Amino acid sequence: MQITGAHALxxxxxxxxxxxxxxxxxxxxxxxxxxxLDTSIRHILVRHEQGAGHAAEGYAHATGRPGVAIVTSGxxxxxxxxxxxxxxxxxxxxxxxxxxxxxxxxxxxxxxxSDTTGITMxxxxxxxxxxxPNEIPEVVAAAFYIATTGRPGPVLIDLPKDVSNAMMExxxxxxxxxxxxxxxxxxxxxxxxxxxxxxxxxxxSERPVMYVGGGxxxxxxxxxxxxxxxxxxxxxxxxxxxxxxxxxxxxxSLGMPGMHGxxxxxxxxxxxxxxIDLGARFDDRVTGRVDAFAPEAKVIHVDIDxxxxxxxxxxxxxxCGDCKPVIExxxxxxxxxxxxxxxxxxxSKVESRRDISSWLSTIYEWQERYPLIYHQSKEGExxxxxxxxxxxxxxTPDDTILVTGVGQHQMWASMFWKFKMxxxxxxxxxxxxxxxxxxxxxxxxxxxxxxxxxxxxxDGCFQMTAQELVTAAAEGIPVKIAILNNAYLGMVRQWQExxxxxxxxxxxxxxxxxxxxKWAEAMGCVGMRVDSPNDVAPVIEKANSIDDRPVVIDFxxxxxxxxxxxxxxxxxxxxIILFPGQEDYALGVQEAGSSDNVAGSKDEAGAGGAGMTEAxxKDEAGAGGAGxxxxxxxxxxxx
Amino acid sequence: MKAATxxxxxxxxxxxxxxxxxxxxxxxxxxxRRGFNIYSxxxxxxxxxxxxxxxxxxxxxxxxxxxxxxxxxxxxxVVSIDELAPSDAIETELLLATVKSDNDIRGQIIQLxxxxxxxxVDVGIASLTVMLAGxxxxxxxxxxxxxxxxxxxxxxxxxxxxxxx
Ligand SMILES: Cc1ncc(C[n+]2csc(CCOP(=O)(O)OP(=O)(O)O)c2C)c(N)n1
Ligand SMILES: [Mg+2]
Numbered sequence: 194m195q196i197t198g199a200h201a202l203x204x205x206x207x208x209x210x211x212x213x214x215x216x217x218x219x220x221x222x223x224x225x226x227x228x229x230l231d232t233s234i235r236h237i238l239v240r241h242e243q244g245a246g247h248a249a250e251g252y253a254h255a256t257g258r259p260g261v262a263i264v265t266s267g268x269x270x271x272x273x274x275x276x277x278x279x280x281x282x283x284x285x286x287x288x289x290x291x292x293x294x295x296x297x298x299x300x301x302x303x304x305x306x307s308d309t310t311g312i313t314m315x316x317x318x319x320x321x322x323x324x325x326p327n328e329i330p331e332v333v334a335a336a337f338y339i340a341t342t343g344r345p346g347p348v349l350i351d352l353p354k355d356v357s358n359a360m361m362e363x364x365x366x367x368x369x370x371x372x373x374x375x376x377x378x379x380x381x382x383x384x385x386x387x388x389x390x391x392x393x394x395x396x397x398s399e400r401p402v403m404y405v406g407g408g409x410x411x412x413x414x415x416x417x418x419x420x421x422x423x424x425x426x427x428x429x430x431x432x433x434x435x436x437x438x439x440x441x442x443x444x445x446s447l448g449m450p451g452m453h454g455x456x457x458x459x460x461x462x463x464x465x466x467x468x469i470d471l472g473a474r475f476d477d478r479v480t481g482r483v484d485a486f487a488p489e490a491k492v493i494h495v496d497i498d499x500x501x502x503x504x505x506x507x508x509x510x511x512x513c514g515d516c517k518p519v520i521e522x523x524x525x526x527x528x529x530x531x532x533x534x535x536x537x538x539x540x541s542k543v544e545s546r547r548d549i550s551s552w553l554s555t556i557y558e559w560q561e562r563y564p565l566i567y568h569q570s571k572e573g574e575x576x577x578x579x580x581x582x583x584x585x586x587x588x589t590p591d592d593t594i595l596v597t598g599v600g601q602h603q604m605w606a607s608m609f610w611k612f613k614m615x616x617x618x619x620x621x622x623x624x625x626x627x628x629x630x631x632x633x634x635x636x637x638x639x640x641x642x643x644x645x646x647x648x649x650x651x652d653g654c655f656q657m658t659a660q661e662l663v664t665a666a667a668e669g670i671p672v673k674i675a676i677l678n679n680a681y682l683g684m685v686r687q688w689q690e691x692x693x694x695x696x697x698x699x700x701x702x703x704x705x706x707x708x709x710x711k712w713a714e715a716m717g718c719v720g721m722r723v724d725s726p727n728d729v730a731p732v733i734e735k736a737n738s739i740d741d742r743p744v745v746i747d748f749x750x751x752x753x754x755x756x757x758x759x760x761x762x763x764x765x766x767x768x769i770i771l772f773p774g775q776e777d778y779a780l781g782v783q784e785a786g787s788s789d790n791v792a793g794s795k796d797e798a799g800a801g802g803a804g805m806t807e808a809x810x811k812d813e814a815g816a817g818g819a820g821x822x823x824x825x826x827x828x829x830x831x832x
Numbered sequence: 833m834k835a836a837t838x839x840x841x842x843x844x845x846x847x848x849x850x851x852x853x854x855x856x857x858x859x860x861x862x863x864x865r866r867g868f869n870i871y872s873x874x875x876x877x878x879x880x881x882x883x884x885x886x887x888x889x890x891x892x893x894x895x896x897x898x899x900x901x902x903x904x905x906x907x908x909x910v911v912s913i914d915e916l917a918p919s920d921a922i923e924t925e926l927l928l929a930t931v932k933s934d935n936d937i938r939g940q941i942i943q944l945x946x947x948x949x950x951x952x953v954d955v956g957i958a959s960l961t962v963m964l965a966g967x968x969x970x971x972x973x974x975x976x977x978x979x980x981x982x983x984x985x986x987x988x989x990x991x992x993x994x995x996x997x
Contacts, residue, residue: 314858315865319908322853339908375882376850376911500902 198326199224199357202290203232205333208365211261213237213252213639215245219265220305221292224357237639237668242269244632244661246276250285251636254619255594255646257413259286259340260636266292267305270351271312275626278316280347282623283434284411286340287347288333295355296324309351318346323353326361334365335372343379344498345411380497383514383522391469391493391510392526396546398467398491401427404450404479407434407622408472408496414517415439415615418471421520424533426549428556430458432473433607437618441611447556448565451479452760453604456563459758459766461556462487470494472516475505476623485765495519565608566772567754570726575751578602578677581729582609582649585675588733593645594619594637598630598654600684602677604756606649628657634672635665645673645737652678652702652709659712665743666717673736673744679752680704687755704749713745724749841893842871844916844923844993845901847886850909851877858907859886866903869894872925872990883911887992916993925968925991927975928953932982933960941981948974959984 196204202225206214213235218226229236239245242264249260264273270291280287294303310320319339321332329352336348366372395401409418415438422429422445429439430450439446450458462468468490473479480486483505494501494508495516502511512519527533530545567579582605591613597603597620612618619637621629634648655676665672686700713720719742723732729748736744757772849855856875863870869891878885890900901913916923933941941960945952950964964974968991975986 310854311857314854314861318906374908377908498906500899500906502902503896504899504902 194363195360196363197224197228197357198323198329198352198359198361200228201326201329201361201363202333202352202357203228203234204363205330205365206234206261207232208330209333209337214261214263215239215248215252215636216263217242217245217265217269219269219292221266221294221354222263222269222290222352222357223265223292224354225263225290225292225352235639236263237635237664237670239632239664240660241658242272243275243628244635244658244664246273246287246289247279247626247629247632247658248636248639248661248664249287249289250276250280250283250629251596251619251633251638252640253280253285253287253636254633255616255637256640257411257616258640259288259337259345261288261290263290264292265305266294266309267307270307270309274313274316275624277313277347277349279621279624279626279629281316281318283621284345284407285347286345288336288340289347289349291349291351292357293322293351293353296353297355299353309349313349316347317349318344320349320351322351323356326356326359329356329361330363330365331372334369335374338369338372339374339377343377344496380499380513380515383512383519385522387510387512388519388522388526391512391523392530394467394491394493394510395425395427395469395523395527396530396532399547399549400461400465400552401425401467401469401549402447402461402465402490403427403429404432404462404468404470404473405429405435405438406432406471406473408516409435409438410472410615412472412497412516413615414471414515414520417517417520417524419443421524421527424524425527426553427469428461428553430454430462432476432479432622433620434622435473436607436610436620437612437615440613442613447560449607451476452481452762453608453756453758454479454760455565455608456758456769456771457556457559459760459769460559462490463766464555465490468492470496470508471520472496474501480505481760481764481766481768485767563771563775566775570751575679575749576724576726576729578605578679578748578750578754579609580726581675581677581723581748581750582606584729585647585649585733586610588730588737589645589647591617593617593647594634594641596620596630596634596637596646596648598648598650599625599627600651600654600682601679601687601754601756602649602651602654602683604684605677608756627651627654630654631658631665631672631674632661634674635661635670638665638670638672642670648672648674650674650676651683652676652680652704653682655709656702656707659716662713662716662718662743662745669741671740671743673739673746675733675746675748676709677750678704678709678747679750679754681752683752684756686752690755691759692761709745709747713743716743718743718745720745720747722747722749841891842889842918843892843897844918844921844991845888845890845897845904846914846916846993846995847888847904848878848883848911848913849886849907850911851882851884852909855884855909856886858909859888859904862903862907863888863890866899867894868900868903872988874990874992876992887990889991914995916995920996921993922996923967923991923993924965925971926989927964927971927986928961928988929964929975929978929986930954930959930961930984931978932958932984934958937981941978944974944977950974 215237245262249262253260291309294306310322340348428445428447430447447458448455492508493510495512497515499513570577594617597606630648630650634646638646682700710720759770871889874887945962950962953963954961
């Protein structure tokens with residue numbers, strides 16, 4: 194059967210089981226949009242190609258299936274580069290198809306020509322410039338295979354207009370063996386000896402911690418992780434990319450490590466004698482100063498990407514493999530050594546294994562002593578962002594998918610949200626892309642129309658990609674957006690306050706320019722505003738009851754609020770800065786405090802501890818306890 | 833010979849790549865974005881026309897060899913990588929140089945070329961062009977010895993290498 198290259202592309206997408214693509218047509222991709230009219234694949238017309246890319250990412254994050262975007266050449270291709278870079282950093286499977294000028298025009302600076310494969314080489318797992326229409330099926334099949342296997346990632350297919358228009362004989366590769374990929378061999382089996390070595394280290398450790406990263410989510414290994422944790426009693430920290438991999442309320446859940454990690458998660462890693470790294474990559478936001486990171490810990494590192502093993506920290510046992518089968522093997526290996534009970538079964542008394550109970554007691558003490566805390570706002574004050582997040586969580590179902598932008602609101606969302614199910618947290622980690630939330634929420638909702646999708650966004654971030662709410666309204670995708678409107682580029686403001694002597698440079702936005710409610714309404718959404726604590730819950734409930742349109746809520750939040758704890762960039766994790774005054778609470782100094790306006794979060798406990806940083810010189814230090822106003826006013830309450 | 837002097841941080845990797853357009857850009861791009869330094873790079877076809885071979889001398893001061901190999905191996909068009917420790921490799925390189933040679937010193941230069949088993953490939957009124965193939969360290973020595981005469985132009989290919997049998 195002779196068909197056009199464009200038709201072959203669309204048929205190939207159908208063969209790959211694609212249900213939805215995000216995109217926008219234009220000159221060079223026009224031939225592809227004609228057969229799009231006759232396919233069952235849903236096309237969602239975005240308002241900016243960056244939105245198409247992030248929506249495809251949100252879809253992939255939430256469903257585990259590859260996200261697909263189709264855009265034209267030149268400016269459209271460059272518009273989607275940010276999303277490719279974001280997906281590359283966070284290992285999100287994406288297939289992006291770009292139009293290209295016709296072959297005879299390539300290299301002539303033709304209208305809307307850009308060197309798309311050249312530009313995207315460093316931010317894709319692989320890319321192709323298709324020069325022969327007969328190759329289209331193989332290229333598409335290879336694109337999906339490469340995007341979704343091994344360490345997932347984005348790929349790009351650049352399709353010249355004349356290749357789309359040319360005729361080809363339709364065919365479809367029966368299996369991946371038919372694809373010409375002599376250099377691609379994603380990791381497969383794991384060597385038993387190495388598993389045994391890992392089991393030895395686990396049995397021999399007294400202060401083990403599981404350091405869980407996005408690989409566990411990608412590998413759908415949450416159940417296995419839970420089993421491993423419960424059978425060994427080893428506590429679990431989950432990185433930003435893995436927050437939903439382990440239930441927040443579980444007694445072994447220590448929460449998030451790193452620059453804005455809580456005291457217990459950060460310190461447990463620092464003091465640990467064994468880090469069991471499952472699909473995490475020793476990111477600088479987690480390690481702080483690398484040479485001071487977890488100095489006494491041996492490391493078992495499990496990663497599907499062999500290049501991660503030893504890239505930052507040399508592992509004692511390196512396991513190249515997919516987290517799920519590797520964790521299964523570890524469970525099996527541990528059972529063979531007689532370790533099978535639960536945390537309360539005292540299996541740490543098993544002869545073949547060292548006792549970790551005093552380590553767990555130490556950890557529980559830290560949790561008691563240094564919970565995550567914040568002050569509730571007083572009469573007439575603006576909302577506390579943490580309170581908005583906690584209230585939102587209480588009022589939404591457990592399977593709600595939470596999406597965030599990048600900044601303070603993102604950190605608070607990650608810290609204060611209680612996760613129960615995997616793939617319920619969609620955030621831009623590695624690249625830290627402002628503007629991610631709105632389009633990614635749309636993609637997540639398209640992937641899970643039956644579930645509630647909430648974005649917690651910053652006022653700065655929202656302004657970068659808000660136009661995609663027009664897409665959402667037009668396509669009937671009822672996402673909900675909570676803007677934590679602090680009228681600032683808050684995270685940057687925080688750094689300027691702490692590290693640049695409160696010299697605020699270009700961080701003020703405005704609480705009411707733009708008017709977010711009117712803007713939402715203009716985009717076909719419901720817009721609401723909340724500035725009093727009493728209205729937080731009722732307005733969220735109202736938003737939850739709306740299912741025919743997107744909803745935007747403008748929460749007026751306190752700009753003075755800072756994200757604590759914090760490890761200053763480049764500092765050691767031992768120099769964690771606590772919530773101002775928390776050390777005093779912890780030491781019981783403030784027992785007499787009368788007010789009850791300190792909220793604490795007991796699960797995944799707290800912050801604080803290693804002493805307020807002494808200003809150790811340089812511009813990175815000196816922030817310890819720089820506390821604003823009410824340090825030391827109340828006593829810690831857990832709830 | 834002073835083969836290894838100051839060169840311990842250099843290592844040869846021999847990379848078999850698919851013969852597809854853009855492959856060299858992918859390899860070079862990877863080196864530059866990961867901050868790996870290349871000391872020399874040579875590319876040539878192999879007996880199988882589907883593949884080419886890139887011989888790169890990498891600077892291990894910039895990154896551990898293992899990282900360089902692992903990252904390269906992630907490129908889809910990279911088929912296989914052999915690392916050649918200098919002691920296990922047969923290495924060779926080609927040098928072309930034009931050297932100033934007035935009448936009175938021409939003889940000395942010709943003698944030097946003879947000692948190094950090189951060849952005079954072109955003769956001008958006041959200069960000579962010589963060609964020399966051999967181990968890169970031998971080329972280094974030769975270069976040093978002809979430098980005082982005045983090098984007008986010099987080109988080296990970068991080394992190619994195969995592992996010893
Ligand atoms: C595209 C992009 N530009 C700039 C930055 C740097 N940056 C990081 S956080 C931030 C402020 C975000 O402000 P907002 O969305 O209001 O969130 P807040 O921190 O106030 O919660 C900025 C500018 C970034 N991460 N991404
Ligand atoms: Mg803000």
